[in-house]
Amino acid sequence: MTMKQAEQFLPLKPQWFHILLALAGDEQHGYGIMQEVLERTTGKVRLWPATLYGSLKRMIEADLIAESSKRPRPELDDARRRYYRLTPLGRQVLDGECERLQGLVHAIQMKRKMVTG
């Protein structure tokens, strides 16, 4: 796996970025990802179920995320749920996208400073 491989995914689709970001902290199941994104964006971004699971499927195929074998404690677990985690490639892609976005924000700030003097 190389950086070049990760760059092929950039710029990342917004919903893929949100999913990767949601999985950056801990492993999550689909519903958890949806909730996390909703809370993090204060309700502005909602990943609808078909979009979410379609994206998850394609991200698994692209080797950005993987199904996790770790399960939570039995009293918190639901057998129907699948848990996902970031793969090393997924992490690289997320880092790459974050850097790209930071660069963008930096550029915007510079521009604003120039304009406002």
Added chain:
Amino acid sequence: MKRSQRVYERLVQAFPHEFKLAHGEEMLETGEAAMAHMGKRRGWAGLARLLVDAAVHVPIEYFSEMRRDLQYAARSLVKSPGFALVGILSMGLAIGLTTHVYSSNWAMLTRPMEGVAHADRLVMAQMPVSYFYIERYREQGNVFEGVAAFQTAVPFNMRLPGEADNKQQRIFGQLVSPDYFRVMGVDAQRGRVLSEAMDHAGDAPTAVISDKFWRTRLASRSDAVGLVLRVNGQAVTIVGIAPRGFEGALAAESASELFVPVTAPPAVAPELANDVLHRRNAREFWALASLAPGVALSQAESALDGVTRRLDADDPLAPPQSDKARRVTLLLAGTRAPIPLELKRALEGFFGVLMGVVIVIACMNLGAMLMARGANRRKEFAIRMSIGASRFRLARQLMSEGLLLSLLGGLLGFGLAYMLHVLNAQMYQAVDAPGLPELGIDWRAAVFAFVAALVCGVALSVAPALRVTRSELTPALKEGPAMQLPGHRRFGLRNLAMAAQLAGSLTLLLITGFVLIGFARAYRVQTNFDPRTMAMASIDPVRDGESPEKALDLFARLPQRLKVSGKFSRIALTTLPPYAAVDDDDKEPLTVDDPQAAQRVQQAAVKWSVGAGYFAALDEHLMSGREFNDTDERSLMEPVADNATRLMPVVLNETAAMKLFGSSSAIGKHLRDRSQGYEVIGVVHDLKSGMGIKQAIAYVPLSREDFVRSRAAGITILARAKPGMDGATAVRDVLSSLDPKLVPFHVESLSDQLAISRREIRSAMRTYGGIGGFGLILSAIGLAGITAYSVAQRKREIGIRMAVGANKGQVLRLVLREGIALITVGTAMGFAGAVLVSKALSAATSVIADALAMGTNDPRLLIGAPVLLAALALVACYIPARAVLRIDPLKALRTE
């Protein structure tokens, strides 16, 4: 809320199986939670978005699955290249062949003429009539919107602007009445078309040129309209360019490059001399009419028939007729080749069935091969099913292989059709003949064949896909391909289909063989001398600018000049090249002129003018009587006041003599046609035409009329060269020394001429031969597939047999026996099919009927075709059957 929940559940159920397996339950859970949440916060708008999101993703997921299926199918096909190649080839051949056959033959018959607005309403009379009659037809305003007159294949000697003076070219075009373009509904792409309002007799000569003429001969120059051409030595102004693709009516017979109005002076077109527009008996024009809206063909036909009867009855020169038969038959004329309505329907059916049969045979093959392959992969499928793949999923997998094969086959087919088209075009170009139509690939046909192949490819892979995936998992895992499939019967659907396919192939082979052998026999012209030594050249002095008197003098001196050159042994003149086929349209009824006879005998015969010594030049001995001599010819050169009373000598061929006089001697008997009396002076053997057609022919001597009137075919000089002489060059030399103004055309040897006349036959033979060969290949492929399947199925049984002592020869025979049973049943069915199809074909077209009549009794074919097919089928069985020899009894029995 409840209802949207139900809709959402339905949508989730609609997702592909794999998707549901992985995410279905979670999607339901997430959806429910989202709905509960949304009910509180976003209301209906949120619900709608949830449902739309799910609905949009259903097809997306299916496409994604299909893409994966196709990728997987591609990978698995790459792993078995032999299977893939055979499948693609058979589909490709089917699609390519049907597209080509359709484009070259069928389209010629049915495609509306390009640039013609009234194509669906155009009709034309089957027989040429006089301009005088056409003018009367025009008065039927309630039936026709217009009736135009035209002559086609009219040669124009032309000098193109910018070319050297001595470089004359012969270009073929039409003489048309000024309303011709209005009747057809054709507009000019530049300038104007001819019209009644603009083109009058006595005006400066004008012409409309075809798009092809403009592009190829005038290099698409922008000032083409207004350009002056030298046509037969006269200045003719181009007033317009016809739309692209328009080549005049009857384009299949002769594509026209130039359209000259009949108002032009005879100097431009000698066809217009002798007051031809006003003589009621000059049957030299085709009537082309546009039906008024709502008028049926039969209505128009009976109206025209009535007018024609009245006109015939008024004709003082015509013999009285009391026949009840229709005198006018109308053909649909909106296509390149006008055909009668009934024939068009019959042909439509025939071509449709032929294309369908070829594609279905190919698809059945594909089905059989997929089935055989599926049987061998049963273990793979069982493993996949046991780890969660659905049956539908696996069936879809097999179907996508069928789809991919059809797709690739379709691409190959397009390539093949294009290649055949290019080959065809090159071959046509190689033969220097006027007016060969430009036919491209018919893309509608190609798309139809492609789509049909795709649909059949998918549809026919459904059965094997379902069958292969219907097995019990455990035995399939244990035994793999050796497991007996449920529902295997010796005469089950599969075997019946296979026998039907063999029968279809044999039918194709026999029919094409019949036609091929029939053609080959019919078109072998038997000359009594070496046709290469016979030089031929045609001349038309009047068109080349000579006066009628000069032309007469020229023809009088010509034979002598050729004789004294010392290079020729035999010389004769004729109006048609020997062994030419004449259209049935050009026949005239001859009546036996015998006042004592109880019944009037009538027979339509081709009138063929030949000079003195014509049959001697062809080394043909007359059966009885004599042929024409110089005295006959000279006596006819004198113009007489009353043509009707003079008896003209006539030589009949065997067919005509037989039809008119039966077995009694014809010599000295009298005949009549519409305008002339004849005395039979000789009977000659039938000279079969290059098209293999035996016609009733009445040979008449060349008359003054033949020499002084310009005709499209001119007068053909036949000169048998002495050994070692180059006949064609010698004839040219003599002609140029006799009159430097002459433009000889069709200068060639008789053998070249015969080859040209057989061009269409050869193309037909190639088509039919291709179809026959294709049938052979397909049936061999199909049999091989079936045998491979059968061997795979019976592996365990064979293992047991070998374990209890059967030797390899015995098991090989066991496997081959099924193949042989199929071959036998298929052969019997094939014979029956061939008989039926040949009957149907004979009924449809007379050309094929003649060939079939000659081909069907050929023992080579009746025995040879089934033997060839059976031998090939046996080989096709044997190759995959050898797999039994590699069966290891221990391995086969291990699963017991």
